[in-house]
Amino acid sequence: MNLHIETPLVESRPLSVLAGRRVWLKLEALQPPGSFKIRGIGHACQTYVARGARRFVSSSGGNAGLAVAYTGRRLGVPVTVVVPETTTDMARKLLCMEGAEVVVHGGSWQEANQHAQSLLGPNDAFLHPFDDPLLWHGHASMIDEVAQAGCKPDAVVLSVGGGGLLSGVVEGLHRNKWHDVPVLAVETEGAASFHAAVRAGHSVELERLSSVATSLGAKRVCEQALRCAAAHPVQSVVVSDRSALSACERFLADHRILVEPACGASLAAVYDRAPALEGHDNVLVIVCGGATATIDQIRAWGRS
The missing domain is CATH 3.40.50.1100 (Rossmann fold)
Structure with missing residues (x-):
């Protein structure tokens, strides 16, 4: 779909x-x-599910993270989004509305991204905000x-x-x-x-x-x-x-x-x-x- x-x-x-x-x-x-973002994120998430992914992890508190959270809700796959402390209350609210687990870590996207990578388990898929074919x-x-x-x-x-x-x-x-x-x-x-x-x-x-x-x-x-x-x-x-x-x-x-x-x-x-x-x-x-x-x-x- x-x-x-x-x-x-x-x-x-x-x-x-x-x-x-x-x-x-x-x-x-x-x-x-x-x-x-939903175009690429949606395609990527469906591909990862077909490969066996059972959870999505993202490091974006912006539109990519929202697209992952939306996709996870639609597909029935849990989503964890790691956001930096600078992420707006509006963004956090929208992520929670989509049912994502929101983890706040670090003062920049780079720090949030490193933490997100450390959370990955064998059945998790990492969704990069922009660098993925x-x-x-x-x-x-x-x-x-x-x-x-x-x-x-x-x-x-x-x-x-x-x-x-x-x-x-x-x-x-x-x-x-x-x-x-x-x-x-x-x-x-x-x-x-x-x-x-x-x-x-x-x-x-x-x-x-x-x-x-x-x-x-x-x-x-x-x-x-x-x-x-x-x-x-x-x-x-x-x-x-x-x-x-x-x-x-x-x-x-x-x-x-x-x-x-x-x-x-x-x-x-x-x-x-x-x-x-x-x-x-x-x-x-x-x-x-x-x-x-x-x-x-x-x-x-x-x-x-």
Whole structure:
């Protein structure tokens, strides 16, 4: 069974008029757990169950953890999610609502991840937030849906954090023989690990993360993201936190959908008419979603 839904593909009239080009939205924010993550996580979890897994362990207090918790509830498999102390009360509440056991450990994702690894037993499966071929394969299904709708874009705009979405979208483009469709990979200034890696020509670990877009908070992107950039036309775009937050509010007003700042990064590239969009008249934006930010938080971040 599919644990994700086929999400709407709609033309955004407000964004199309503003940007002076047709802007299509793949509304992954409407997935049951609130983000695109369920595509890859759901596929991975079902694969691990077929291999004998009897418990899922995750180290993400964000959207990946929520997708694991949702999947575990749907499949009747217990889930343990290890989150750092910085995880919001909202995220913890959502994880508990899905029936997951929530373990709070450490001051960063790295510490939570190490603890999660120490909990693994012989019948447990570990769900990485972004670095797993099963995830990329599942995420690629969103491009299959776009192809089935007969809507070939001139470019795809998406947010990049750890690189899982980028890796999945490029896989989807290739398996639909859309090798000529470029990807604009957008990050915020304080979490631009992909941009740093592209400039260096190899993966780079950021010293620290300073963006409010915590869902983009990977100090180092997965190696597959760099392989994708080498094998496919991928352009790195960096926007400010303020632009991402503004895009969240503008998108809420335009489409009545609230997304996290991580998703606001890709929307900001369109709202701000980024130069990278020039020459692309038919643009697809992956509205990746996010369930752990409230409008009050977004406005508070914008005032700080």
